[in-house]
Amino acid sequence: MTIFQKKVYQIVSKIPRGQVFSYGQIAEKLGNKNLARAVGNALNKNYDRNIPCHRVIKSNGQLGGFNRGIKKKALLLKKEGVRIKP
């Protein structure tokens, strides 16, 4: 567990229900927009189910690679209002 991961973990776990953030947004919150890649990497390594990784999407609105079984959750999110590619 690294500092960067902790930050990502914190931010991602603070994502409100029905709200989604893109890696770029999280990276921006971290201070640098370019951290998007590292953010994804952190989540990948972290592999925590306590954090709603499914609420983290790409900047173009598409779901990321967190397709581990969150399909239903992703669908639920969609119902919430997370429209993909309007």
Place this chain on the structure above:
DNA sequence: CTAATGACCATTA
């Protein structure tokens, strides 16, 4: 230390 990888992003063709 260097090099390589990745759940990315924006630009360009």
Place this chain on the structure above:
DNA sequence: ATAATGGCCATTA
């Protein structure tokens, strides 16, 4: 619309 390219960052080998 898709495909390819360059760029940045953190982690790992």
